[in-house]
Amino acid sequence: MARVIHVFRQPDRFVAGTVGQPGERTFYLQASEEARLVSVALEKQQVAVLAERIGSLLEEVHRRFGAEVPEAVPDDLRDTEPLTPPVEEEFKVGTMGLGWDAESRAVVIELLAITEEEVDEAVVLDDTEEGPDAVRVFLSPVEARAFAERADRVVRAGRKPCPLCSEPLDPEGHVCPRQNGYRRADEG
Numbered sequence: 001m002a003r004v005i006h007v008f009r010q011p012d013r014f015v016a017g018t019v020g021q022p023g024e025r026t027f028y029l030q031a032s033e034e035a036r037l038v039s040v041a042l043e044k045q046q047v048a049v050l051a052e053r054i055g056s057l058l059e060e061v062h063r064r065f066g067a068e069v070p071e072a073v074p075d076d077l078r079d080t081e082p083l084t085p086p087v088e089e090e091f092k093v094g095t096m097g098l099g100w101d102a103e104s105r106a107v108v109i110e111l112l113a114i115t116e117e118e119v120d121e122a123v124v125l126d127d128t129e130e131g132p133d134a135v136r137v138f139l140s141p142v143e144a145r146a147f148a149e150r151a152d153r154v155v156r157a158g159r160k161p162c163p164l165c166s167e168p169l170d171p172e173g174h175v176c177p178r179q180n181g182y183r184r185a186d187e188g
Contacts, residue, residue, distance in 0.1 A: 004133045006031070006038045006090070009104075014137050016047050016151035017083035022159045023170055029093070029111065030083050031137050037084055038135055040111055042093035044155055050109070051151035053098050054144050057107060061100050061141065069141045077146045091133050107144040111135040 008014065008031045018025040027047050030039045062069040094114030101108050113132040139147060159168035164178040 003129055003131050006036070006133075006135045008033045008036075008038075008135070008137045011137055011139070011143075013079065013084070014109075014139060014143070014147055015079055015083070016051075016147070016154045017087075018154060018157075019083065019087055022157075023168065025158065027154070028083060028087060028089070029135075030087070031135060032084060038090050039083065039087050040091055040093050040113075040135055041089045042111075044158070046093060046096065047151050048155045050096060050098070051148040051155070054107065054109075054148040057098055057100065058141055058144060058148075061107075065100070065102065067100075067105060067141055070145055073142065073146045073149050077142060079146065079150055090135070094132065101138065104138060106138040106140060109137045109139065111137075 011031050011033045013030070013032045016027065016029055018027050020026055025044070027042055027044050028039045029042060029047070030037065032038075058069045061067045091113035093111045095112040097108075097110035097112070099108045099110075100106075112134050115132045159170065161167065162169050162174060162176055162178075165176050167174060167176070
């Protein structure tokens, strides 16, 4: 089967979001441009790493290329809306690529589907017929900053960490390894 590459050169929207309750959330990245809508599933940690790396990339791009990179996201670019329905998983993300396209002065995010074979790094930003399905999104520096800020908020919106072991707390509490497996009684 031929490889499918979804390219969004000027997306109307590119956001991280979740479906489900804390502790059972599925994380998605969703890109839309005109009538096209693509959602890909990934792990919470992948979202966190992508947000962090985008921040680092923007600092590097500003330092090395003098690109104008905003420190803060303007209020009109803050996206707080939920994911656009229907949220239908195109694929689960395995490998992510991140770069700077000097010609279009855009951050390029490449999301590759999980595959059985090892991914050749030359395929990541290549349009060959072979390789995993992919989503490629081009974002201006301010759009990239807005994406990273929202992604960070989405990651932090989950369950609160235990003050002793930093594991996520369920609504009914949890068995804390720092308490030798005893549940903490609710005080109050």
